[in-house]
């Protein structure tokens with residue numbers, strides 16, 4: 001069931017990934033210590049929530065979480081955040 005939800009979310013958020021990243025603002029840039037545009041497993045270790053869910057966040061299993069993957073994770077409620085302003 002979780003995988004089905006995830007697949008749905010991937011579709012939903014693929015188009016929203018960039019704007020969601022900007023609106024949510026939950027520190028993708030902060031986690032991306034070397035600012036290469038992706039969070040490595042090593043960088044993710046700084047965030048227990050990310051680290052704990054790493055295998056589900058890294059959807060293409062390339063060992064890196066990019067902005068789209070990160071946003072999709074946030075969108076599926078990995079962290080409790082206030083609804084983005086654009087949610088209306």
Ligand SMILES: [Ca+2]
Pocket residue numbers: 058059060061062063064065066069
């Ligand atoms: Ca990845």
